[in-house]
Amino acid sequence: MVMELSKIKELVEKLNYYTKLYDEGRPEISDKEWDDMYFELQKIERESGIYLEDSPTQRVNFQVVNKLNKVEHNHPMLSLDKTKDTNEIQKFIYNNDYIAMAKMDGLTCSLKYVNGKLVSAETRGNGLVGEDILHNALQVKNIPKRIDFQDELVVDGEIICTYENFKEFESEYKNPRNFASGSIRLLDSKESSMRRLSFIAWDCITGLEDIEKLSTKLLKLNTLGFTVVPFMAGEYSIDDTISTIQSIAQEAGYPIDGIVYKYDIVSEYEAAGKTDHHFKGGLAYKFYDEEYETTLRDVEWTMGRTGVLTPVALLEPINIDGSEVSRASLHNISIMDELGIRYQDTKVMVYKANMIIPQISRVLPYEGEIASLINIPAVCPICGEPTIIKGENGVRVLYCSNPSCEGKLINRLDHFFGKKGLDAKGLSKATFEKLIDWGWIENIKDVFKLKEHKKEWEKMQGFGEKSVEKILQAIEDCKSCSLEAVISAAGIPLIGRTVGKDLSKRFGSYTEFREAVESGFDFTSFGGYGWEMHKAISDFDYSELDYIVDNYLQIKENKKEENELKLKDLTFCVTGKVHIWKNRDSLSALIESLGGKVTGSVSKNTNYLINNDINSTSAKNKKAQELGIPILSEEDFQKIFDIN
Numbered sequence: 001m002v003m004e005l006s007k008i009k010e011l012v013e014k015l016n017y018y019t020k021l022y023d024e025g026r027p028e029i030s031d032k033e034w035d036d037m038y039f040e041l042q043k044i045e046r047e048s049g050i051y052l053e054d055s056p057t058q059r060v061n062f063q064v065v066n067k068l069n070k071v072e073h074n075h076p077m078l079s080l081d082k083t084k085d086t087n088e089i090q091k092f093i094y095n096n097d098y099i100a101m102a103k104m105d106g107l108t109c110s111l112k113y114v115n116g117k118l119v120s121a122e123t124r125g126n127g128l129v130g131e132d133i134l135h136n137a138l139q140v141k142n143i144p145k146r147i148d149f150q151d152e153l154v155v156d157g158e159i160i161c162t163y164e165n166f167k168e169f170e171s172e173y174k175n176p177r178n179f180a181s182g183s184i185r186l187l188d189s190k191e192s193s194m195r196r197l198s199f200i201a202w203d204c205i206t207g208l209e210d211i212e213k214l215s216t217k218l219l220k221l222n223t224l225g226f227t228v229v230p231f232m233a234g235e236y237s238i239d240d241t242i243s244t245i246q247s248i249a250q251e252a253g254y255p256i257d258g259i260v261y262k263y264d265i266v267s268e269y270e271a272a273g274k275t276d277h278h279f280k281g282g283l284a285y286k287f288y289d290e291e292y293e294t295t296l297r298d299v300e301w302t303m304g305r306t307g308v309l310t311p312v313a314l315l316e317p318i319n320i321d322g323s324e325v326s327r328a329s330l331h332n333i334s335i336m337d338e339l340g341i342r343y344q345d346t347k348v349m350v351y352k353a354n355m356i357i358p359q360i361s362r363v364l365p366y367e368g369e370i371a372s373l374i375n376i377p378a379v380c381p382i383c384g385e386p387t388i389i390k391g392e393n394g395v396r397v398l399y400c401s402n403p404s405c406e407g408k409l410i411n412r413l414d415h416f417f418g419k420k421g422l423d424a425k426g427l428s429k430a431t432f433e434k435l436i437d438w439g440w441i442e443n444i445k446d447v448f449k450l451k452e453h454k455k456e457w458e459k460m461q462g463f464g465e466k467s468v469e470k471i472l473q474a475i476e477d478c479k480s481c482s483l484e485a486v487i488s489a490a491g492i493p494l495i496g497r498t499v500g501k502d503l504s505k506r507f508g509s510y511t512e513f514r515e516a517v518e519s520g521f522d523f524t525s526f527g528g529y530g531w532e533m534h535k536a537i538s539d540f541d542y543s544e545l546d547y548i549v550d551n552y553l554q555i556k557e558n559k560k561e562e563n564e565l566k567l568k569d570l571t572f573c574v575t576g577k578v579h580i581w582k583n584r585d586s587l588s589a590l591i592e593s594l595g596g597k598v599t600g601s602v603s604k605n606t607n608y609l610i611n612n613d614i615n616s617t618s619a620k621n622k623k624a625q626e627l628g629i630p631i632l633s634e635e636d637f638q639k640i641f642d643i644n
Contacts, residue, residue, distance in 0.1 A: 153207030303407030382407035421489030567596030
């Protein structure tokens, strides 16, 4: 018993210490290492019957230490017990009706509405006292500011950043969770608003008491305008819920770290009771991204279109989840320092975050002879001009100081004509590099003049008449484009495809947009547009883009007439390969332009699933069939809705 007590004290002390560092934004160990210690402590406590008052299994240890106002919750915001054993999940469920939900990897938040108006937003904090973040919640685009609901409604959920939106910030932050947590707790709502966060609802605490099941409550929240957590309720196996929800989350770009299982019938959930630490009516299954050992050979510095030099680890190739991994982003100098990246030929542990993004979790102690140091380059590896280190919010980032760096041009070209821009097929970075070397391209405008070099180009090694003709035709095709594609292609800092789509809806034409910029329009008047976004749009140099629009592009103007909104009030889910439209994004954009709504998953609120493989056995097809939702091919979609 003495040995057990000693071990419990040791684990409690360590876990509380690492939790404090994590809450301060200075994590020293991975989630998996923390959870392994937690599970070990939990096992010893159960076997010995010894529970210390400050054990993390008995209470939430986070303390509110920043300058945001403290608020007492109107309901306990406790954690859930967790396991990594599916057998324990099966025992927990037994014969009860249950709901399985994605365990979102972000910051827990509670929203309160009174007579339809959002009046408060609070972080979980220590479960009883949190932080008032209403000023930032009002800037999160998918949080409804007003809803069609009388009396009081309290909704709990998670503030997250999708992998897609995180891409623009990954050179400064390690993962979407830390980014979301730090962003929603900023004191300046203008700064927070440009971070493109999302709120995912997973429970209704007050206001829908007449509804018997949590799954039905979530469907009701969806009709009120909330983005609801991916979930499954009904007679599904544990394995099915895990694989299906993982698949849905992956397609939506949601960062998740497990699956939550709860009793679906609310009265049963409440009857299960709670401890000071967790509710007994739910259990979280934590899945881990398995770590693999390999060797760090060197660090390569890649150039972004704004001049950021991002460190990329070059690894001894290793197979993870069926694919070969030989590279992993290190994000920035601060992350390199945090990991302790110092020498070549050191052993590192690698995993795929959410089975998608290769990451280095830790560096193993170096045991060999002194190896070569990995230095931060003093000059740009592309142009040879000096580099500079810029520090902001404690994050150190490396930049090339040369405004005419060829690396910047290649990445600007790749962005402008890439999938997030005009989407000209065949124009890769490798092709741009050759075109620049041959002296045919010095700026974006020159791409539209490449036809002048057609005969000479066809004779170049690696090309031929057909491949050159294909690229030139793609350039010709991309001249007819949408306003959102042009705004996204421009490369305005902080302005990607999502904001481009929003701006195109608000202004309708490029002329209207440019007139707004020139007249000093206040973009912060749009919900979710902070001061930094306003400055980015207002201060951008549009001279090259104006020339390209005037001389080469035919931009389709948005039609806003009510009679053109033939898909109004209809919800679609698009999946699988498409052949009529360029890609699923372009089909989704068309649906939205005609007044329809596009979601990433199939639910009772979905009117149609578009999938050319109608007989597919995918989770979405199965769900649509179960719910009686029509599955349409692209041709069916065109015929039914008279779309050319």
